[in-house]
Amino acid sequence: MTQQPTSDERRPASGGQKAAARNRAALIAAAREIYAEHGLDAPLSAIARRAGVGQGVLYRHFPDRSALAMAVLEENVRQIERAAASDGVDLAQVLGVLTWHQTESTAFVGVLHADGAASRSGTPAYAVELSQRVERALRRLLPAGHPLASQREDLMIAVGMVSGAVTGPTREHRERRARAAWRLLGVEVGPVRPYEE
Structure with a gap:
């Protein structure tokens, strides 16, 4: 028993x-x-x-599916923000973290384009807010005289242009294309990897 x-x-x-x-x-x-x-x-x-x-x-x-996707995108943005707030970090290093997320997530690429699409109907408010947070994190590290500092919109236009180049069948291929796009823009990018505290 x-x-x-x-x-x-x-x-x-x-x-x-x-x-x-x-x-x-x-x-x-x-x-x-x-x-x-x-x-x-x-x-x-x-x-x-x-x-x-x-x-x-x-x-x-x-x-639901959208709650999970939003959580992933939120974590991507948080990693960029944490990287940008780290002691001794420079723009190139944070662009490396950003580029890693670009090569890993097509959904994240869409978020990076959201701020420019804000005037169009149908852009989710959370996507616009996430895009603006990425811009604020990067802008804090943008030194005077940097190629992306001359015009207010240059920074996120460049990020969007690189996002558009991030295509291909493998992460390695997408990373090569992203690095080439940054090079064409005259912007230095650090190691392409996730942010680790």
Whole structure:
């Protein structure tokens, strides 16, 4: 005969807020990878599998596909902001982080074009806000006399132009094209990699 556990012995704790934060971070990282491989229409079940969680956990954190995509885009922007706020960092290094996100995410590329499209109807407000945050982070590091500092719009036009060049079948190919575009604009870019604290 199997003995039922008493109320104090039931299940081990789920890990609480720490486990929830880990699961959320794992879902965002998995979504970034899956979206890079298969686009924004990739099955959510593939994202949950890659994160090592069940679909129920995914839906507890992100009630629908757009909530997950927005979380990934928000994390991309946060990485750029954190990189720009780091001690001893320069514009070239932050452009390297930006370029990494450009090569990883076509959805992020769309966000970078959103501010210029703000006057057109249908541009989501969150996309405009994310684009403006990227611009503010970059502008803080833009030294006087830099090629992108001469006109107010030059910075985000250049970012948009590089985004347009980021095409190709592999991340390496997209990175080569992005670096070539920055070179043509006369702008130095640091190592193309994600920001790590």
